[in-house]
Amino acid sequence: MIELIHVQKSFDGGASYAVADTCLTIPRGELLALIGESGSGKTTTLKMINRLEEPTSGQVLVAGRDVLEQNLQELRRNIGYVFQGAGLFPHHNVARNVAAVPELLGWSKELIEARSREVCDLVGLPFDDYARRIPAELSGGQQQRVGVARALAARPDVLLMDEPFGALDPITRAGLQEEFRRIQQELDLTVVLVTHDMTEAMLMADRIAVMQGGELLQVGTASELLNHPTHDYVTQLMEMPRRRAERLERLMRAAE
């Protein structure tokens, strides 16, 4: 569904690379987590998929077509995008935020309303209660639900998510993570999720791609990364959730 072929990105004319020679294939229906520290190149890699950034060299294919050969706005309208901190339009109410992409695509009023109702219900915001609310009246978690609804409104096959749950409190985050995983499987979405939280990656993703300093170090399922890490950095990354899990288990046992 999404293919990165020897993709490189430099912001300084080749003196240094934010993303260096990366190859990655994400099959249809997979949720891939891109994980790394800030500056690792994970967000740049994500943005190259819908051309918010353009690769310096290499190719990005979505559904088999080179993104550079597609109409820029059309490409973006066909790919859902969930932003860090939701990025809702503060001057539009929930209904208009959710309707943004279908409006751009020229859907009919009735169709837009029906679809908005559907996606709002899907993300757990009853349309009749929330349609007229404005972003400033919503909690962070509710705003991000609207963000997800907006990304899904135009029935995209591909969804890009840039640290979507990073700004939420732990309880809200856990709830949304689970709900989103259910939606993703239900709709058979191909998702690239950028995160710096290994626990989140392990709980949500089919596969995890680890990046460091612009290099893609290893791609694999959580158990592959745990059992066969190819780099020390991957081992370190996997250590933390493992140690936390062990400590938690001991605490739970003691409590029983």
Place this chain on the structure above:
Amino acid sequence: MSPVLREQLLLLPEYLQGHLALTFAALGAGIAMSVPLGIVASRSPRIRHPLLATVSLIQTVPGLAILALVVAMLGGQIGFLPAFIALTLYSMLPIMRNTVSGLEGVPAEVVEAARGIGLAPRQRLWKVELPLALPVIVAGIRTAAVWTVGMATLSTLVGASSFGNYIFIGIQTRNLTAVTVGSLAAAALAILLDTLIGSLQWIAERRAIGVGLRELRRAIVLAVTLSLAFAMALVFTLKPAPKPDFIVGGKPFTEQYILASLLAERLTAEGFLVEQNIGMGSDVIFNAIGSGTVDLYVEYSGTIWGSFMRREGNPGRAEITEITQTFVRERGLNPVGLAGFQNRYALAMRRERAEELGVVSVQDLAPLASMLSAGGDLEFFGRSEWKRLQSLYDLDFAQELTFDAALMYTAVEAGQVDVISAYSTDGRVAAYDLVLLEDPRQALLSYDAMLLASSAAAQDPRFTAALAPVLGAISDEAMREANKMVDVEGRSVSEATAYLQAIINKPR
């Protein structure tokens, strides 16, 4: 209602219309230019700096100077156009600056989201960036509107009527009622406009955070009501102004108001449709006659000699009249003739003070000058005859202070200055009991009142015939008496005009 107030209020529709038309035209043009320029500037840092620096620079030039420069750039054209251009330039800075900062204040993540979901650059601007920047832009327009209303009063000086007519003519003729009416009218207009745009700003602010129109009903009703009121004011005061046959001009002081009104009356009596355009500066009006935007006014030979020809020396009254008439003819202006009186500069002191110091002529002043302070009108100390006066009599005053003409007289009366550059036909000379000092060495020039006409007017025999009775008919005494009626006795310009008409019409 007092007759003085009534007389002033009758002028209100004309001045209101002038003021409203100027304000709205300039503000409209200012918005039409500044918002797009602000958008461009916010997109490109390379343009932003020079652009904002340029409009800031315009803003630092005093309003009066901008007006004068625009008139000069238009080749001496006066009236609505130069005032409109100057006001437009003046209104640009706050609008452009707020457009730039408003657009820059749109949260980066919102812009990124707009790009990410596939809004094209133009859609991003119209659907996201401008609506979010609008409150800041409207605040800039609000600032510009209040400035423009204030500065529009200055356009009187380049011949565009506004509430400034009340203020400038009121100051010169010591008509406090006129000054008050003008100031209150300008202030009220500023407050109303501020309220209107303030309510628009309030609406834009609420809209930018997604509040529905229904909750903004009150502000919308207020804004619509005020807009309708402005529109009605414009329409009601908009009379289909017929094109006048001749425009009579005048400089901003009492004598000129009386003379302009007198000349206009003579031409009207001959059946011409005449408009008065008074309150312009010497340079402006001299050029306006040349370009035909004013048809008639009274200039003084000494002013032409000293200010326009930049000649020094004093060849005597007859000679100056002769040479200056030749000069204006060469410039394409047409001297119709002399009015009879001259209004020259003369040093003047309070009688009491002059007697106390034993001063009769300028000669007597020289040894005392280092202890005395002198007051001059806005031009006097810059003129060559002042230099000549200094060198011929070896005058060196302790202080030289510049005043508005009306205030100069009050200053000498109050003893703040000892000597002033009085005008020989000024009614205030007698009223304040001033003595004019003799000038035995003829340092000061003669200033014969000279009627100057545009070429178009001068070719009309009925025009010259209508003015013929005025020539040579107004003596120094008659002019001084007419000035005194207005400046000292507080009577209206039309009464003083009637007094002069009676003298002219008296069989000689």
